[in-house]
Amino acid sequence: MTQNPLHKKNIILGVTGSIAAYKAADLASKLTQNGAIVNVILTDAAAKFISPLSFQSVTGQPAYISADLWGAEAHVLHIGLARKADALLIAPATANTLAKLARGGADDLLSLTALALGSGPDAPLLMIAPAMDAGMYSHAATQENVEILTRRGAVFIGPEEGHLASGLVAKGRMSEPIQILEHLRYQLSRSGPLKGCHITVTAGPTQEDIDPVRFLSNRSTGKQGYALAQAALDAGADVTLISGPTHLTPPAGTRLIHVRTAIEMQHATLSASKTADALIMTAAVADFRPAQPAEQKIKKAKGVLSLPLMQNPDILAAVNQQRATTLMPKILIGFAAETQSLTSNAEDKMRRKGLNLIVANDVSARDAGFAVDTNRVTLLYADGHQEELPLMSKLEIAAAVIERAIPLLNPQENV
């Protein structure tokens, strides 16, 4: 199954002397929970804000300080750490550390290790989350250092606007640990099996206006679609996520297109499909919309409303029709939400909409379908074979679907 790209990755987390150093413990803990092996290096200034023991406790790995350079393994420590590293993440990174890295300084364990990692396309990823006072960040010297490091291939995240230790509200705050983690996850996924593939995913419900304040919609939360976007990104694909209204945060690295109505979703999907290798349609598109939405709010004094509806376009069928000329997307994957005759209804939809694969789920089950974190699905393929998956989380189902899509996509051709 495609996996979280952080799984079993060796990450060196460099922590430098900023008040944001306390947040680095949370980051180290989250990285570890995502399956990464995290070795922490603190600068002397960082060790004044937080102790190595805090990091050792959450990572289960040793955390180093510069004095370790002069210990028994002194001559090999930085080389050993650098040799097995998949990435060096420096969070928080102070202005002094940026200056040192840009110059190639090597007077403590962290800068020594950064230098030992090498530079160029074969060097491990260097990701930097700066944290400092706004004036220090905007200073020409710091900006030049950021530029030098970016040119050398370093990836920056933040800093963000917010409350700074000086009392200012300005740009200088370290990005939140969860954002840093998700960005690192994205960066580490880029060489996955779907590298070079463009996958479009639709998610969530649509809303069909009755009047300026009311609409028709459904119970979709978008969870399965957002999970598919994450799984496709994890496998290395470039992902466009076309989303109806949801409360979810899109995974880092997605190109997000917000839509509200079925008609808007159809426009966005037809357009993105022209260059997509695969379209995965998880959205719960409203099948009907009010034939004539009222321009003004409908007043209750007018009595009980009778609401004439008209049919919305079938987006998958429209994409299938378009691909007769564009020859894209190469594969179409649909979802079938059923309350009865699951496989025969799903097979019928697969045929009508020209799908390569349909994921059928019984939305009447309490542990599957809308607004829950789990799902139980059957996969039906165009060649007639079927595969029943056990009860799984929506993320696991997403990973399983992407896994099945890889051979259908022949990604080597795109690289």
Ligand code: CTP
């Ligand atoms: N779908 C679509 N356009 C629509 C309705 C559905 O593209 N107007 C897509 C869904 O995103 C899903 C698949 O078609 O991938 C099946 O959706 P579903 O709601 O199960 O089926 P319907 O086509 O609406 O058919 P029915 O009303 O018979 O269930």
